[in-house]
Amino acid sequence: MGHDHDGMAMDMPIPMPKGMVMLPGLVGLTPPVAPFLPGMVADPAGLPSARPSQVVALADGDTLDLTAGLVARTIRGRTYTMYAFNGQVPGPMIRVARGATITVRFHNAIDLESTVHWHGLRLDNGSDGVPGLTQAPVEPGGDHTYTVRFPDAGIYWYHPHVREDIQQALGLYGNLLVDSEDPDYYAPANREQALMLSDLLVHHDTLIAFGREAPDFALMGRVGNLLLVNGEPEYRLDVERGEVVRFHLTNVANSRTWNLSIPGVPMKVVASDVGRFEREEWVASVVLAPAERYVIEARFAEPGRYPLVNAIQAVDHYRGEFEPQVDTLGWITVGSRPVRPDHASSFAVLRHNTDVTAEIDRYRDQFDRAPDKTLHLTVAVSGLPLTTVQFMSVDTAYYHPVEWVDGMPEMNWLSTAQQVHWILRDEATGAENHAIDWTVRQGAVVKLRLVNEATSFHPMQHPIHLHGQRMLVLSRDGVPTTNLVWKDTVLIPVGSTVDLLIDAANPGAWMLHCHIAEHLGAGMMATMHVVP
Amino acid sequence: MIRPAPWLLGVGLVLAGPATVAGQGPGTPWEMPLRAGPAAPAARGEARLQFAPSPFGVAVTADGRHRYDVRITAENLPDPATLGPYRVLLAWETPRDLSTWHRLGVVRNGTSLVGTADHNKFLLVITAEPDSLVTTRSGPTVLHGMSPSGWLQQFLTHPLFRGMSQ
Numbered sequence: 001m002g003h004d005h006d007g008m009a010m011d012m013p014i015p016m017p018k019g020m021v022m023l024p025g026l027v028g029l030t031p032p033v034a035p036f037l038p039g040m041v042a043d044p045a046g047l048p049s050a051r052p053s054q055v056v057a058l059a060d061g062d063t064l065d066l067t068a069g070l071v072a073r074t075i076r077g078r079t080y081t082m083y084a085f086n087g088q089v090p091g092p093m094i095r096v097a098r099g100a101t102i103t104v105r106f107h108n109a110i111d112l113e114s115t116v117h118w119h120g121l122r123l124d125n126g127s128d129g130v131p132g133l134t135q136a137p138v139e140p141g142g143d144h145t146y147t148v149r150f151p152d153a154g155i156y157w158y159h160p161h162v163r164e165d166i167q168q169a170l171g172l173y174g175n176l177l178v179d180s181e182d183p184d185y186y187a188p189a190n191r192e193q194a195l196m197l198s199d200l201l202v203h204h205d206t207l208i209a210f211g212r213e214a215p216d217f218a219l220m221g222r223v224g225n226l227l228l229v230n231g232e233p234e235y236r237l238d239v240e241r242g243e244v245v246r247f248h249l250t251n252v253a254n255s256r257t258w259n260l261s262i263p264g265v266p267m268k269v270v271a272s273d274v275g276r277f278e279r280e281e282w283v284a285s286v287v288l289a290p291a292e293r294y295v296i297e298a299r300f301a302e303p304g305r306y307p308l309v310n311a312i313q314a315v316d317h318y319r320g321e322f323e324p325q326v327d328t329l330g331w332i333t334v335g336s337r338p339v340r341p342d343h344a345s346s347f348a349v350l351r352h353n354t355d356v357t358a359e360i361d362r363y364r365d366q367f368d369r370a371p372d373k374t375l376h377l378t379v380a381v382s383g384l385p386l387t388t389v390q391f392m393s394v395d396t397a398y399y400h401p402v403e404w405v406d407g408m409p410e411m412n413w414l415s416t417a418q419q420v421h422w423i424l425r426d427e428a429t430g431a432e433n434h435a436i437d438w439t440v441r442q443g444a445v446v447k448l449r450l451v452n453e454a455t456s457f458h459p460m461q462h463p464i465h466l467h468g469q470r471m472l473v474l475s476r477d478g479v480p481t482t483n484l485v486w487k488d489t490v491l492i493p494v495g496s497t498v499d500l501l502i503d504a505a506n507p508g509a510w511m512l513h514c515h516i517a518e519h520l521g522a523g524m525m526a527t528m529h530v531v532p
Numbered sequence: 533m534i535r536p537a538p539w540l541l542g543v544g545l546v547l548a549g550p551a552t553v554a555g556q557g558p559g560t561p562w563e564m565p566l567r568a569g570p571a572a573p574a575a576r577g578e579a580r581l582q583f584a585p586s587p588f589g590v591a592v593t594a595d596g597r598h599r600y601d602v603r604i605t606a607e608n609l610p611d612p613a614t615l616g617p618y619r620v621l622l623a624w625e626t627p628r629d630l631s632t633w634h635r636l637g638v639v640r641n642g643t644s645l646v647g648t649a650d651h652n653k654f655l656l657v658i659t660a661e662p663d664s665l666v667t668t669r670s671g672p673t674v675l676h677g678m679s680p681s682g683w684l685q686q687f688l689t690h691p692l693f694r695g696m697s698q
Contacts, residue, residue, distance in 0.1 A: 285596075288588075326595070401562075473589060476583065477562070479585075491588075
């Protein structure tokens with residue numbers, strides 16, 4: 001059996017973990033959807049080459065032209081036809097001051113309908129970029145104008161909200177960095193880096209096709225075998241000795257949850273989706289679910305070469321064992337010249353952001369009351385191959401709370417959103433997904449309980465994202481959170497019950513959905529209507 | 533290492549049927565039934581795993597092992613002094629090969645938060661000990677159990693397929 005550079009078996013229709021065979025009954029099957037790859041009629045040689053992301057600093061009232069288009073992207077020597085915003089992967093990093101409002105003139109030059117969603121921003125509902133809810137999809141060749149305001153400092157991102165499983169995976173994502181007017185908002189750092197983490201599924205040096213009519217890989221989401229930082233397989237950074245680097249991390253992968261670290265380098269977590277933590281904390285690694293952001297500060301005290309790694313415990317479902325996996329995403333090289341200024345003393349201090357705590361205090365009297373709504377996270381399937389159904393019935397003897405990689409790629413590949421229906425179910429009414437009737441008054445504080453059922457056909461973690469609002473994770477399985485931060489995306493492990501407090505301050509129709517792109521494509525979404 | 537032959541696995545799956553093992557597993561990845569040891573046949577208990585506090589909600593080590601706070605709820609625990617020269621009941625975490633023993637904490641009737649476990653698969657063993665600071669397990673076993681992840685096992689050694697791998 002041959003293996004490529006990622007240790008994947010090569011004589012299969014899709015990459016399989018080393019030593020794994022396709023199950024009898026699945027050999028020869030293909031997903032029941034037509035294959036799709038972008039620009040199938042376009043010769044990559046005639047396309048512009050993708051360029052690295054550029055920072056675009058915009059002032060209040062400025063306008064940006066943003067085009068989603070086809071590009072030729074070369075990764076590890078192989079050129080693929082992919083997508084990019086303004087020819088850049090990631091798309092331009094839009095940097096603005098908190099409180100600014102900008103206009104974005106979007107042009108769709110790809111071969112699918114598209115939109116732009118401004119992830120995490122509490123912006124006007126009409127610019128949220130959700131097809132069928134806040135706007136019509138933008139046809140190929142079409143245009144749409146967004147008015148984007150930035151009420152909160154922090155790191156955000158933008159991406160399409162149409163067939164994210166394809167468009168996001170192939171390069172349509174970019175960061176939004178919103179600066180606070182407070183120069184002391186973060187502790188001092190010598191440098192800032194925005195890292196967008198993604199993966200790409202390739203085999204025999206070609207992209208694995210996507211489902212044209214519906215997403216494939218619907219059970220677990222598409223988990224790539226090429227791990228990318230800012231679209232590249234090897235991240236590089238040169239710093240001086242003693243530098244404090246502030247990393248703005250964004251997970252733009254369809255399904256992968258990361259566990260990032262820089263062995264030998266102290267790190268602290270200072271902020272997440274919609275602002276800073278109450279208290280900074282030292283961390284050994286950073287767990288980052290799809291669509292989540294974390295702001296990390298690291299100090300490189302000694303000269304040397306330090307890897308940025310993703311270290312996880314994969315589940316080998318055939319052998320019934322955990323397999324440690326370490327992927328090196330890049331290297332940080334620390335020179336011998338001491339940095340000036342030296343922020344060692346301020347880095348050594350963990351800040352307590354009393355202003356964050358004071359603002360959250362306004363909501364504490366709501367923490368202990370009963371939930372306003374309880375949603376169960378589950379799945380229904382029909383028409384999957386019999387072998388898949390039988391294998392899963394055995395495999396569900398145990399489910400890991402978080403699956404870090406795809407341990408059953410052939411079954412996952414063969415499952416599409418036509419057979420797999422991911423569900424948000426209202427405990428009170430039994431209504432599911434868009435049938436859930438959920439209206440709240442603007443200014444209400446809503447307590448939402450999410451229960452990720454452990455006994456469904458395929459229990460799996462879900463990163464749940466709420467558009468246009470902010471929320472606090474009050475507790476997990478009854479244990480209160482002791483260091484709060486405003487979030488827009490929260491990871492719900494298998495079998496967990498998580499209580500959220502939503503600050504429903506922003507009027508409009510807002511989606512709540514799983515941010516595993518294939519789960520969203522398989523129906524796992526509802527709408528919260530916030531009415532004045 | 534035994535690898536299942538594909539055809540044998542296929543036969544096993546067909547025999548298994550879609551609902552054969554429903555209810556055999558632990559129910560959730562968080563529940564851990566405990567069994568009485570011979571020294572305390574009347575003892576009853578269960579452990580509840582929860583992610584240890586983490587700013588990320590999901591607590592893991594740098595190499596990706598989940599970190600769980602372990603709460604043990606027990607009843608009918610014996611007075612350790614009745615089992616020998618012992619004064620406390622202590623919980624230990626050990627991997628399946630018993631290569632290392634990590635002392636957790638004191639277990640009493642009722643619910644006790646005993647510490648943090650971080651092996652992928654592990655056993656919980658509650659023993660009677662001379663004091664709460666001993667570093668080596670020496671006393672009789674009162675309760676024991678396997679982490680829910682212990683249900684993750686090679687298919688052909690799964691109870692469903694017992695006898696098929698020979």
